[in-house]
Amino acid sequence: MRIRTILTTASLLVLAAEFGGATTSVQAATATPYTKAPPVESFNPWMVRLRVLGVLPDAGGSSVNVPGVPPLSSPNSGLSISDQVIPELDITYFFTRNIAAELILGVTKHHIGGTETLHGLEIGEAWLLPPTLTLQYHFTDFGAFKPYIGAGINYTVFFNQSAANTPFAGLAVTDLHVSNQVGAAVQFGFDYMLDSHWGLNFDVKKLWLRPDYSAIVNNAIPVTGRANIDPWLVGGGFTFKY
Structure with missing residues (x-):
């Protein structure tokens, strides 16, 4: 037991x-x-850029119509439009990490002259306010290098227009008016981010901008036509992402 x-x-x-x-x-x-969760990268949708912008018009194909004076009209004459360098501000809003909208703001002043038979004739000058809105796709698979492409619309306002009123070969432009114009825009560029907030930017845009204009020569002769401005906008500067 x-x-x-x-x-x-x-x-x-x-x-x-x-x-x-x-x-x-x-x-x-x-x-x-217990392990500490990896930090989640914060996403702020706002980005701003400050650039130096070269505005490079391509005025080939501009037309001049002087009624009753074929030698002074196209195709015997055309327009030249001066280049300009300006500061420019860009505001970008990201809907996602890849899709964004960009608005550029700046003003530029251009001198207008004649070509061919009108070469040497000072026509005048005008200020341009060309806000441009584009929808962009940003590529995010290249580390600090972040290229993008975009397309959109431009609306250019012409203001402070003035005729040259400078005599040349017996002619002087005494009045000038350029109409506001809507045009298309495409772009490509890249940001190179130095850290999570600061970076460098390079950007190129092409605008199709062809406003109608009218002028008066010697206070009596009407002139009409179309100014094919079609500028390239080439810029470089700094990026700040919030």
Whole structure:
């Protein structure tokens, strides 16, 4: 009887030990060690750029119509429009990490002259306010190098227009008016980010801008036509992302 009691007690101890070991193994297997979650990169949708912008018109194909005077009209004459360098501000809003809208703001002043048979004739000058809105796709798979492409619309306002009123070969432009114009725009460029906020930017845009104009020569002769400005906008500067 004593031997049976000892054996029974020993069996219970063995079972208890096995059960306890199994429980410990299950607890060890199911326990999840505490690890600190990696930081989540914050996403702020706003970006601004400050650039130096070269405005390079391509006035080829501009027309001049002087009624009754074919030698002074196209195709015997045309227009030239001066280049300009200006500061320019760009505001960009990201809808996602890849899709954004960009608005550029700046004003530029251009001198207008004649070409061909009108070469040497000063026509006048005008200020341009050409806000341009583009929808962009940004590529994000190249690390700090972030290229993008875009397309959109431009609306150019011409203001402070003035005729040259400078005599040349018996002619002087005494009045000038250039109409506001809507045009298409395409662009490509890139940002190279130096850190999470600051970067360098290079950007090229092409605008199709062909406003109608009218002028008066010698206070009597009406002149009409179309100015094919079609500028390239080439800029470089700094990027700041919030």
